[in-house]
Amino acid sequence: MPEPVPSLTETGFKAPVKRYGTEGDDSLDFLKVYDPWEPLNRNIYVFNALFDNYLMLPATRTYEFILPQPVRTGVKNVISNANEVPTLINCLLQGKLTKSAITTSRLLINTTFGLLGVFDPASGAENLQRQDEDVGQTLGVWGMGAGPYFVMPFMGPSNVRDTLGFGGDTLLVYLQMMYVYDKLGVSDFRSVAYTELVVRLLNKRSNIKFTYYETGSPFEYELVRFIYTKKRELDIER
Template sequence: MRAFQRLSGLIFLALLLSLSGCATTGVTTQAEIPARHSISEFNDQRFAEVSDPWEATNRSMYRFNFYFDKYLFLPVVGGYEYITPTFLQERISGFYSNLGELQNFSNSLFQLKGLEALSTLGRFVTNSTVGIGGLFDPATSFGLERRNQDFGKTLGYWGADSGPYLVLPVFGPSSMRDASGLVVDSAITYGVYSAIDPFGSSDYSFEIGAGITTLGFVDTRHHQSFRYFESGNPFEYYLVRFFYHEKREIESGKRSTKE
């Protein structure tokens, strides 16, 4: 299910954006870079280095995500937070986090990180049994730390460049490498789910599966503090693009945190 949780990287972006400008009280798409400015004025700055040949399309998608977030996604998330007790929210998050260990495990194997894969498998088994399907997280108290992995990181680990920057619908900032990784992770998740087919005996297996997936999206967005066009910075698009790119390069091991 972590294939549907790429939006989690926006937590990091939100923190950095909040430091770059005070949040505005009114949400507006006018927070974009003023027409009198051009990115060419900042060629000596690192945030101008990210390859973005489809910038016009990416900006349109960025605006679409803003409207989708404001008028559909965030109201649903707000309703979920309002009617669901905090204790239950935490149990739901634990359940999806535990499912995500399957993705972490497979990508640790793809990267030939045997000890990490064993640790992740231990987390999954422990939290699935003692933790009652991941509703609780005893594995962490046992010293089995979570290692977040995805196929985009795996591609980067083996030397694949990030490729051009992309803004995906709903998922947000990405790249050609990470978008490809998302497809692979989603296929693996779907394959595992289909093989297990936990609701195959039910007449409503499709509806149940769709509900679980939808709740997973809601739970993911519930954890993100990022809000489009609320940074108060006129260069928000470029900053989000840069910070996402840098974060992913560090996570995939292609760039050191000391650079």
């Protein structure tokens, strides 16, 4: 049976740290990641699970109930098309010219033939698949180490470098959308920006299949930490 999400009273915001095997047991050595803040990270992991279970998932299910799948797909496509701009900036900063060309082509095709990104005709082309580059990857390409593993409140697995990168990603999106709102003559920036943020968050959660404490593994924290760390290493290498 999947392990249930612990309640606040059961944990006191202290993640249950399970011990397996004897003290010299190295059967899980391959899962080890530099995590000097593990007690804090485990507490945040439990907090994120509670936040997700009691707020984000109900909100996401409501979002999915109100908007039919074709509309949600259109929303996802529009957001993904807007995200091509920060991706392009990071491709250029990393000196990845081929990826820059692909991202530029995607942006032009989906903005025009895809009706401002509502549709995604570019993905139908063999060599125009969506690229995934962010500020954290750019910092890694520039030689910055990952630093200690860190579970970001609300956002999930990260590390010091990617937490800084998240701030950079947020700034790029903010500057981009402020420019768009200015060109569209939007006067009430704040209301529109908050609405956009909510839609982005619901869209993102709707397209993430992971659910806390439903992996069926007693080592979920270790597995999430390991998979995230290895994925980021591969993201920077490619």
